Amino acid sequence: MNDYTVHSVWVNGSKQPFDFKDKLITIQLNKELPAGKASVKIFYGGKPHVARRPPWDDGFIWSKDSTGHQWMAITAEGAGGKLYFPCKDHPSDEPNEGVDMLITVPKDLVVAGPGVLQNVKKHGTTATYHWKTNYTINNYSIIFNVGDYKVFSRPYTTVDGHNATVQFYVLNEHADKAEHFLDIFVKTIHEQEKYFGEYPFAKEKIGMVETPHLGMEHQTMVAYGNKFRYTKIGGEDYDWLMHHEFGHEWWGNKVTAKDWADYWIHEGICSFGDALYTREFAGEAAYNKIFQQSIFGIQNKLPVVQHRDMDEEAAYIDDIYSKGAFFMHTLRYVMGDSLFFPALKKFVTSPQYTYDNLVSTDDVEQFFTKESGRDLKPLFNLYLRTTDKLEVHIKTLPNNKYLVQLQNINIPLPLDITTDAGTKRLMVDSKGVRVDSKILPVIDPEVFYIKKIVIE
Ligand SMILES: [Zn+2]
Numbered sequence: 001m002n003d004y005t006v007h008s009v010w011v012n013g014s015k016q017p018f019d020f021k022d023k024l025i026t027i028q029l030n031k032e033l034p035a036g037k038a039s040v041k042i043f044y045g046g047k048p049h050v051a052r053r054p055p056w057d058d059g060f061i062w063s064k065d066s067t068g069h070q071w072m073a074i075t076a077e078g079a080g081g082k083l084y085f086p087c088k089d090h091p092s093d094e095p096n097e098g099v100d101m102l103i104t105v106p107k108d109l110v111v112a113g114p115g116v117l118q119n120v121k122k123h124g125t126t127a128t129y130h131w132k133t134n135y136t137i138n139n140y141s142i143i144f145n146v147g148d149y150k151v152f153s154r155p156y157t158t159v160d161g162h163n164a165t166v167q168f169y170v171l172n173e174h175a176d177k178a179e180h181f182l183d184i185f186v187k188t189i190h191e192q193e194k195y196f197g198e199y200p201f202a203k204e205k206i207g208m209v210e211t212p213h214l215g216m217e218h219q220t221m222v223a224y225g226n227k228f229r230y231t232k233i234g235g236e237d238y239d240w241l242m243h244h245e246f247g248h249e250w251w252g253n254k255v256t257a258k259d260w261a262d263y264w265i266h267e268g269i270c271s272f273g274d275a276l277y278t279r280e281f282a283g284e285a286a287y288n289k290i291f292q293q294s295i296f297g298i299q300n301k302l303p304v305v306q307h308r309d310m311d312e313e314a315a316y317i318d319d320i321y322s323k324g325a326f327f328m329h330t331l332r333y334v335m336g337d338s339l340f341f342p343a344l345k346k347f348v349t350s351p352q353y354t355y356d357n358l359v360s361t362d363d364v365e366q367f368f369t370k371e372s373g374r375d376l377k378p379l380f381n382l383y384l385r386t387t388d389k390l391e392v393h394i395k396t397l398p399n400n401k402y403l404v405q406l407q408n409i410n411i412p413l414p415l416d417i418t419t420d421a422g423t424k425r426l427m428v429d430s431k432g433v434r435v436d437s438k439i440l441p442v443i444d445p446e447v448f449y450i451k452k453i454v455i456e
Pocket of ligand 1: 248266267
């Protein structure tokens, strides 16, 4: 069913016949188009779809703040931008020549949108906000928020030394919370820049806006709805939602998956980034603990990477977060920090894998294989393309000896093995290693792998 009425379609300035069926506009051209670019203008209108359970079920969110002001937001990650404007709706393509949005609201309200605010024109009882972005943008980030907002800004110097601006659009009724929120936000920005390089959209803004729904990674205007509920990491206030959604500025908005099948690159690596905040401010043991606990939430019912051209609903299984993040934790261990962290930053700062150049799981696999100098395909296959766990077999041999073997992977992997003499990191393969121990060896005590231990 169509949500809108399309009134007319114009291509290169001339009106064209069209069909609009099942949310798909098909334009019948009067004559063949010359090679190169074409301009398409579509006049359409109607009542926007209302979200039932945002951000999981998309649409417009019509809300009110506690002072009675209208408060409106949009989420469209799953349904796509076509939820409210005509667009090409597949993750394999993104608009890359900029977006202008002109939004008219009652003049006592404020519009927060992507990019840079060009101007506000008041006319009688209304005001028109002109927002413009020039970066490549996913169509579900082409949204706007309306509310009784006050803007708090701070200058920010990026890790590469560029001047940028942090802007927080907060409801007037929460204005007293804005400065502390910005303190936490700035700390978050510095920390993410440390691991992933410069904030990707520094020429426009580092934006966050208070929304009636939980959150979404809208480029340069990230939706924040966690109600200033902070937890402590390293003794200081931390906001998991802020950190996660903001992490998508790198993993989702700068690095963008080509297909829904590859969305673990957004959610898994972004969630791994959340754990790195803990590593940074609470230390390695606290970071390890995150994975020692999150492993219990991994379902392993479907592979993380399923099949091409799937839709959002099928792709968004919990494991793209938890197992995707755990995979990065394993990859870090397998490569070692001196190779892994520079490689991770190199990936997210390479023109080849960012902005206009969308990526697949194969790209990530080939990149890390090259950076590590070893074939990582079997590891990517095991974790991402199957639901199998790494199988480690322990065979008891005479004279307090054990044989430790990897069963279902054909590359050697590092493995922490604890014997009565302590813990050693050994390279283990399918042939196995012999260890001396008066006790049954404990395999991978810190939990760097999703594994199954078989004692023979
Ligand atoms: Zn996310």
